[in-house]
Amino acid sequence: MIPYIDPIFENVGKGLCIICNTPINTKGHMTCSQDCHEKFIIFGEKKFGVTKKVIDIETGISYRVPTRDIIEKGLTYQDLSKYPLCNDEQQKQNDWKDML
Numbered sequence: 001m002i003p004y005i006d007p008i009f010e011n012v013g014k015g016l017c018i019i020c021n022t023p024i025n026t027k028g029h030m031t032c033s034q035d036c037h038e039k040f041i042i043f044g045e046k047k048f049g050v051t052k053k054v055i056d057i058e059t060g061i062s063y064r065v066p067t068r069d070i071i072e073k074g075l076t077y078q079d080l081s082k083y084p085l086c087n088d089e090q091q092k093q094n095d096w097k098d099m100l
């Protein structure tokens with residue numbers, strides 16, 4: 001079986017808008033316009049969720065980061081601490097183990 005590659009990512013790095021295929025002149029941009037940018041954010045939120053769990057590898061602490069921020073700003077580890085902590089199910093299970 002051929003692995004399915006989401007068509008939206010095939011244009012990344014080819015100088016074309018990943019939403020509408022319009023050639024982009026601005027380096028480092030993935031979309032051609034604010035309109036396409038918003039469509040891309042919505043696509044990302046549908047695909048990854050409105051927020052995404054990001055783990056700081058150095059501290060092991062996980063944070064809930066809006067997908068929009070990841071797409072628009074990119075993330076550095078210094079940025080992580082300003083986001084709310086992520087208390088997911090796995091974390092709760094670990095807490096339980098510590099108590100038992």
Ligand SMILES: [Zn+2]
Nearest residue numbers: 017020032036
């Ligand atoms: Zn476009």
